[in-house]
Amino acid sequence: MKKYFTRMGDGSAVYMTEEEIRKDIEAGIANAVRGAKVDPLTDDEIEHLYNIITAPDSVVSVENHRRVVQTSDSSSNKLGRHSGIAIDQPTQTVIYERCLGCDSMDMGLNDYNFKAVKSCAENEAVIVKNALTYSAMPLLYGGMPNLGFYTKPDGPVDNWAELLPAGKLDEARAAQEEAVEYAVHDMVFVADTMYKVGVDGINLDTCGASGDADWLAALKACEIIRNKYPDMGVEMGMAGEFVLGMHGKLEYDGVRLAGLYPHQQVKLAEKAGATIFGAVVNTNSNMSFAWNLARTCTFIKACMEVAEIPVHVNVGMGVGAIPMSEYMPADVVSRTDKALIEICNIDGL
């Protein structure tokens, strides 16, 4: 029986039969439908997905006119931080622009948190200004709201991750609400500083990583930033396919945040004034690429059907069906890109 090369969610190479792949595609779709209560992929879309997964080429692509644009996260210091090449960030941005053909780059601190940036925002702004002067592509400044960093001993607020298991629900909720205000202040402060040197946009990354309060902070910050600076874009990237309900009762614009899926998340991001929405679907490292990709496409297709702003799907380590590995194989990355573009009609990656 013919077997096809593919991978598991942790990157391990496996060979699967047609039946196994099709079964995993169905199961991935069913999992997404169960969670988000959205429509499954159509039979044609499933067949298209199967053909992408089982294509014989190592790297697949799309027709020229279907190519989409790219934004990023985790700062432009990847050549320095990850590859250990000692180059300053402004020079790295020019390398990304001219040598690697990036459409944009987001700059940021190695400690990619707005709380950390706050104390050195002015220094960061000088680096950003240099990069803006040397390069021509759009540059954003990014960071994570990362509400957890506002808890003791790293911050001023009681740790709700300790209060919750102790049954102190009211105290845990109050702590999260307090942390929201600190986080909003820091995100807006950094945006103010970067706007003054001319940054093209702010990237609020992994919104919701610490739960619904974390996302609320990002929504509030986005609203303030966009009202202050209507000519500066804000990209709001999420942390997962649904918002973890650490608080459970927080709302934005009358909508409860906990438990929302991408097709619901994007509408609130639009309400907050975001110009680009970064949808995220986490990879299950125990399941196959076929399962993960089918699941991702189901969520994202539903999101794209309602989105009025551009949606850039996060495709990287552990998200967007990509294996949880720092070394991302081009075979699965290109297949994910192709599926998202051709089946889900995304606006960017």
Place this chain on the structure above:
Amino acid sequence: MSKEAIIQAAYDSIIECDEEKAMKALDDAKEQGISFVELLSEGFSAGIRELGERFAFGEVFLPELMACTEVMQKAVAIIEEEMEKSGQQTKKKGVMVIGTVEGDIHDIGKGIVASMVKTNGIEVHDLGREVPARVFVEKAEEYGADFIGSSALLTTTMTVQKEIEEILKKEGLKGKYKTMVGGAPVTQRWADKIGADAFCEDATEAVKTIQKWLKEMGREEGM
């Protein structure tokens, strides 16, 4: 009230986070002479498993989950008391130490695992966050643990999980404890590479893994 209805009420009391309903189910079970072991496994524990499933899909949120696990713990405490009185085996099935590794302060997932595992008759010692590898082993020895759980949310802190395995091997303790690893960048591949006994994607899987181990140890009903 029929046995099925009482077990259903126990199940519902967890899903609905209804302490009063849970207590009534216990009273009814006692009155009808229904086995508490059955009430626990088919009723209360089944409810917690369903809740865990709903939590994994974002249908139930953490404060609700915590409140429901409190109801569960109260029910379990009463069951334990009753079973001791009647001379039946105590509920404790095992001991676990769990923590977030050194250099890492992310503890949300670890906290959820600790709470869920606790509701399954395991005595859990939460070591907190930023726990050095050596402390995992020391505390496992101190508490007479059966299971060691470690959580790492960063690729840079995952290496502490490897250190735990190395310390266990070096001190001839590998095999004395079952080790499980978890956290966002952690995978089965990593667990296999470092020699951990299990990788758990989430709290539900952690509970299933422990239940599997308890079965292998013949401790499903208690120590």
Place this chain on the structure above:
Amino acid sequence: MGGMHTAGDLVLRMQLAKGMKIDEAKKYVADKLGITVEELCDPIVMSEIREELGLGLQLPKSKDAIAMEAKINIAKVLGIKINSVEVFKSRANL
């Protein structure tokens, strides 16, 4: 989409500045440059246009507009405000 090798950076500017969906952003840029949407991704076509209009190049010669020079031209060609260009002009008293 290839960034400066083609027109990816220009298309992304329209998404960031005006919230345009991908097809709308591509059409807008193509219309402004007087080319087809297909030609936006053609490095042969785009390198000639970028050189002619001073929009920045992957392999710039000494005569070519780069960096802030290119951004000033990009803002004009696309009919948008680029924040760093405005800041530059203001600080340089232009």
